[in-house]
Amino acid sequence: MxxxxxxxxxxxxxxxxxxxxxxxxxxxxxxxxxxxxxxxxxxxxxxxxxxxxxxxxxxxxxxxxSGLPHHKGLDQFDFAFQPELDTRKVRDLAALEFVASHSNIALLGPPGVGKTHLAVALAVAAAGAGYSIYFTSLDEAVRQLRAAEQTGRFAKKLQTYLRPAVLVLDEVGYLPLDRAAANMVFQLISRRYERGSVILTSNKAFSEWGHVFADDVLATAILDRLLHHCHVLSINGPSYRLKDRASLAPSSTPVS
Structure with missing residues (x-):
């Protein structure tokens, strides 16, 4: 040349x-x-x-x-530590058909079992495929929406959570909400219904959501929209954090 x-x-x-x-x-x-x-x-x-x-x-x-707390993928998740988790189901979800069909994912279980890691990994996979993503805890989203409402910017702030193709709502149910906050969550979920996917993590069974949202009717309305097209994964294994803490603890075996 x-x-x-x-x-x-x-x-x-x-x-x-x-x-x-x-x-x-x-x-x-x-x-x-x-x-x-x-x-x-x-x-x-x-x-x-x-x-x-x-x-x-x-x-x-x-x-x-995206607001993700880390960028760990499924390859960094220890499936062997959670043998009751349906590994094939998780990997099928990582193919992202749920995003194309505007379906949701609910990851349920006690603290420390890897719910947030799985939610983040699926969001990272979606970002890699060109989908827009956003991560927030439910409490932080409510805090942001409350502040926006006080300054007359609620509708604009709500778009932050409506715009992405995949919204990760972490720690649903860790703190109870009052009725005003629950109504904000209802608006968010109902506006995303069949328009965008939600990946949520929660330490509460769905039967307990009436206490979380301070109103059984509102909780039912939220669940009705979330669960209409939803993949529910329950993780009931041991805590990763306790495993790591145990591995770092000094041995209690007496020295002879």
């Missing part, structure tokens, strides 16, 4: 803003020559490389803006 053509390609790449092509042109050309690529194969290589770079950048930005 002549120096004039190389310079012209770099100039075009700069104006069209595909930075990877402009910065790695010689490497890509050398790769094409080594593999004796045809014209179409070379064009496919250029476009594929540029798309891969852009998708990687988009994915990193999505994770940064």
């Amino acid at each position: 002549s120096e004039l053509v190389t310079t012209r390609i770099r100039g075009h790449a700069t104006r069209l803003t595909p930075p990877h092509l402009g910065q790695h042109l010689e490497t890509l050309v050398a790769r094409a020559e080594a593999d004796t690529m045809g014209y179409l194969e070379f064009v496919d290589l250029l476009l594929g490389e540029e798309l891969g770079v852009r998708e990687g950048r988009r994915f990193r930005t999505a994770l940064k803006l």
Whole structure:
């Protein structure tokens, strides 16, 4: 490739803003020559490389803006520690059909069993597939909505939780809500109904949600919309945090 053509390609790449092509042109050309690529194969290589770079950048930005507490995937979840969990079901959910069908996921169980890790892992998988995601605890969402209501910005703030394709609501039921807060949650869930997916974690059985939301009627209305299209996974195994604490504890075996 002549120096004039190389310079012209770099100039075009700069104006069209595909930075990877402009910065790695010689490497890509050398790769094409080594593999004796045809014209179409070379064009496919250029476009594929540029798309891969852009998708990687988009994915990193999505994770940064998501509010996720960490970015651990399913590969970092210890399924062997929770043998009663349906591993195949979890991996099927990671195929993201639930997002395409606007279905929900409820992860139920006592504290420390990995509910939040699974919720985050599924959200990370959704972000990797190009879906918008957002993570919040239910208590933080209510706090934000209350503050917005006091300044006349409730409807605008509600969009924060309506806009993403996947909303993770963590720790539902850890603290009871008053009726005003429960009504805000109802508005959130009803507005997302069949429009976007919710992944929630809770340490409370659905039969206890009347106490969580301070009103059996409101709790029933929320559950009616959540559970209409919902995958429910119950995790009743041991606590990861207690396992880690036990592994760090000094041995109680007496020294002879």
